[in-house]
Amino acid sequence: MKYLIILGDGMADWPNEALDNKTPLAYANIPNMDRIARVGRSGMLKTVKDGFEPGSDIANLSVLGYDPALYYTGRGALEAVSMGIDLDEDDIAYRCNLVTVTDGVMRDFSAGHITSEEGAALLSALDAALPDVSLYPGVSYRNLLVVPAGAGAETTPPHDIVDEEIAEHLPEGGDASLLAECVRVSREVFADHPVNQKRIAEGKVPATQIWPWSGGKKPQLPSFEERYGVRGAMISAVDLLNGIARCAGMDVVTVPGATGYLDTDYMAKARYAVRALETADFVYMHVEAPDEAGHLGSAEEKVLAIERLDEAVSYILDHVEGVIALLPDHPTPLALKTHTSDPVPFAVMGLGTDDVDSYSEDAAEKGSFGLMDALDFIPMLTAKRE
Known part of the structure; x- marks a missing residue:
């Protein structure tokens, strides 16, 4: 079985007047993300534990199944690795x-x-x-x-x-x-x-x-492969994510044209994600652009970043067979220009279906997964099934 997580950093948001009182996800034209929700199952994920700051460090550690209370020492150390x-x-x-x-x-x-x-x-x-x-x-x-x-x-x-x-x-x-x-x-x-x-x-x-x-200080993470029984690879232009991956013994894939900003090459990330699955069992494809747009407070740029990511999702759907999951790590509301700890919407293709037919915050709240703790997410995706 192959597993691919598509993570749009900071992609979740609040309804915004500039977007007809919709969130960027609900406003954007994202037929491929909608397809994942329509043929899969949806839910909400609590990625930031109570008492922790809603940063990408805490949220992504949690999504990858590493409890920040046990393993987090500081963002700088992860980037140093x-x-x-x-x-x-x-x-x-x-x-x-x-x-x-x-x-x-x-x-x-x-x-x-x-x-x-x-x-x-x-x-x-x-x-x-x-x-x-x-x-x-x-x-x-x-x-x-x-x-x-x-x-x-x-x-x-x-x-x-x-x-x-x-x-x-x-x-x-x-x-x-x-x-x-x-x-x-x-x-x-x-x-x-x-x-x-x-x-x-x-x-x-x-x-x-x-x-x-x-x-x-320098963190010590247990091996991702030993924990979940799958060989993992990380695709990100951000040192934080690559640092987490290296600490967890995952492969780090460098993608030409990936910038960690709005001008990143979304399609190149998709191509390299598909290629990485030839040797890895699990790929975590992280895209920073929606978060950067959120920090700028630009509704136009955030919608554009999400729609560009959706085009890359199309390539993935055409070339990957297995379990495909789509989610943000945390919201970065345009109104605040910073992160919040609100649960985020996720959709998973390859583990059954439910009645949700689009991908957004409101739609995912109706999904059959309900509200999950992020620490249970990877174990759920990779659980052995008959």
Whole structure:
């Protein structure tokens, strides 16, 4: 049996006035997603345990069957694993965004989706000015800051505080003073850096500083194959997901043209997912674009991202026989521009049928699976059946 999960990050939402008071899923033209619901079964999935922040780290760990209460240490550490950074036992790795802050307000959590090349140049200059920590450039605004023998800190994701004063959300606890010094130095280093001068001249927003968050130590996850009896593969342009996969012993498939943003190559992901099933039993195809649109608060971009993903779903349906599941990891409501912990709609093709004939939040609530805990999702999909 082959298993394929199609996960549209942040795809779930609330009814929106700009979309005739429908959610993006209900508004979008998604005949292929609807087909999965129509010939399969639907339900709602609780992906964020009570007491946890509704981040992609917590939600995707849960969907993959790893209890965050047992295995989650911090997003930064998972991304460090993906990037091949060898953390010592007591090192703390923080996700380190390049951001735009003006007049004390978080204006852009991604510094205008700065390019990876620009980000690397900024990080290189900053790393030379910070001897007590190590900086590692990643993709676009997503980078890492590692504190040797760190103490950790309570932090806030920058995408949660867009258009808010940052003074109320600064790090607290163990590493807070060190992180504050790193931020201060970053403002000085970035102020007149050629990368920012060029961006400003081109009418783009500059990266004014770093924002460290979600620090943690190197995690230890049990093998995905040993837990579920299937060889797994991950397709994602996001270091977080690839880090989870590597920790779980899953194959990580690199897809040319996958960007982790709105311009990602959806169809290439579908082709590589189909190809990966030639050697793997289970493929987790993660698409970040709907979440990015949600953080932008753009109804048009979110609908477009969902419809582009639906075109890729068509290719999958034409080429895969087995169990195909479709879901988001969490909602990213346009009205909030950040995540919530509401249950998300899912549909599964290959495990029977019910009366649901389309894919959306309201439709899935009527599905025969009812409300499930995410930790039970993979065991349900891969259960041995006569």
